[in-house]
Amino acid sequence: MSKNLQDTIRQLANDFAAGVVAAIRAASLQDLQDDAPSRRASAKPRRVPRPSTQTHAVKGRAPKPALGADELLDTMVETAKKFAAGLRSEEFRQVLKLDDKALFRKVANEAVAAKLLKKTGEKRATTYYPL
Numbered sequence: 001m002s003k004n005l006q007d008t009i010r011q012l013a014n015d016f017a018a019g020v021v022a023a024i025r026a027a028s029l030q031d032l033q034d035d036a037p038s039r040r041a042s043a044k045p046r047r048v049p050r051p052s053t054q055t056h057a058v059k060g061r062a063p064k065p066a067l068g069a070d071e072l073l074d075t076m077v078e079t080a081k082k083f084a085a086g087l088r089s090e091e092f093r094q095v096l097k098l099d100d101k102a103l104f105r106k107v108a109n110e111a112v113a114a115k116l117l118k119k120t121g122e123k124r125a126t127t128y129y130p131l
Helices: 003-026 029-035 069-082 089-096 101-113
Strands: 117-120 127-130
Touching: 069 089, 069 101, 069 117, 069 127, 089 101, 089 127, 101 117, 101 127
Parallel strands: none
Antiparallel strands: 117 127
């Protein structure tokens, strides 16, 4: 960096700092307190609930998926036809509103094996195309 540029930056920084200090000195204590976020002394800090440590086996049956495997397969093929440019697996799950990655992967692999969908890429780059 050239010496002139360094001097200019240093001068600007000093002017800014001096302006901030002057503004703080000119402000009253009440002005500074009004701008600060208020916190009552008697207010208790919020307690964040801890997530449950119980598993589905302890609670009872596992939740039933919204769509069965056959219905999901049909829905996937119909959805793929709407997106000719293809969909990545996470986009597919988002469109289908499906949280279960394992179920999606199983059904998607079945669709590829049945030649209903075409698959390219690996891991996050996996893209599914209609046939």
